[in-house]
Amino acid sequence: MASTENTVPELQRSLRDLMRQNSRAGRVVVAVDALDADAAGSFADAFAAAVGEDGTAVVRASLADHADDVRESVVAPFRAGEPVGDSAGAPADAVLVVSGRFLHAPEVRGLWNFSIWLESNPPIGAPRPELPDAEKHYLRTVRPKAAASVIVENSDPAHPVQVFGDFC
Template sequence: MRLVTTPRVSMLRELADRIGLRAGRGRVVVAIDGPLRSGKTALGDDLAAVFGERGTTAFRASMEGFHRSREAQAAFGPDTAERYYAHGFDESALRRALVEPFRLGGSAGFVTRVWDTSRDAWVEPKWLTGPEDAVLVLDGRFVLRERLRGLWDFTIAIDGDPVDPADRIAYAECDPRTVADVVVVAAQN
């Protein structure tokens, strides 16, 4: 289905072209980072729709689906911005349940979320598979930190200044806008 052409859709089509040129064929993982409430999820949803418009199978995931439980986070000390930045997400589950099996292709199953933060509980896994050529669009805070950066084929940062203490810590360590393949201006969100 062809999307209605708007300035945002035109920008996303150009972005999808750049991703295709950079990453090529096969399984491609795109990561979108930005501060709290910057429009990461909407951008990811819209970018996946543009890939779908082209006939490319696109999957969506968010770091929100890979949080650690409140109990697991508490094991790392008091509830602070530092603790949230360092230990708020289960990066091991992200790798094991999503990124690594997605990259395997074929019949390897992957899940796009393992945790429900509102219930502070595991979710019933919905195992997915896809064709050899597919795109995974993942959005989330801190996805362009150094220890995760090598997982992604193409990276996008949303232009915007940190708005909460955890974002300020992350941006002091490494501003995602300085390492992303593309920076999307907040007005385009």
């Protein structure tokens, strides 16, 4: 029996289309946030590829934890059409995809037009690893699952699934 689950590219395209429902034109800034910066980077690379499939110019940036200058060094130049990183500049309808950790923190969450929170859980029955205090504090106080535009369960990066949180 054939599986009916979506492929990774189908999920990425679905997320791209969801982003475009709310941000049809102009320079759009997207954040991919996770506790694992490498997972966020890989997911953001695939998302950027999906966004670029239709010829949209895409700029990628990875941020260090608590990048205090992200507004001045990445977002403001992008929105002004200036070069960011290795890019030559952003045309009028470009998309900037930023990856990193702690991207839903109050001081930066307003920078994003669209954001993705990558949730990652250990397999059922496996012990949950103890998180560092900074990560526990972030999850408890910032609540990135509630702040994100989209939640993706990414425990198995080959089979990520969009999760619809119920906050009632």
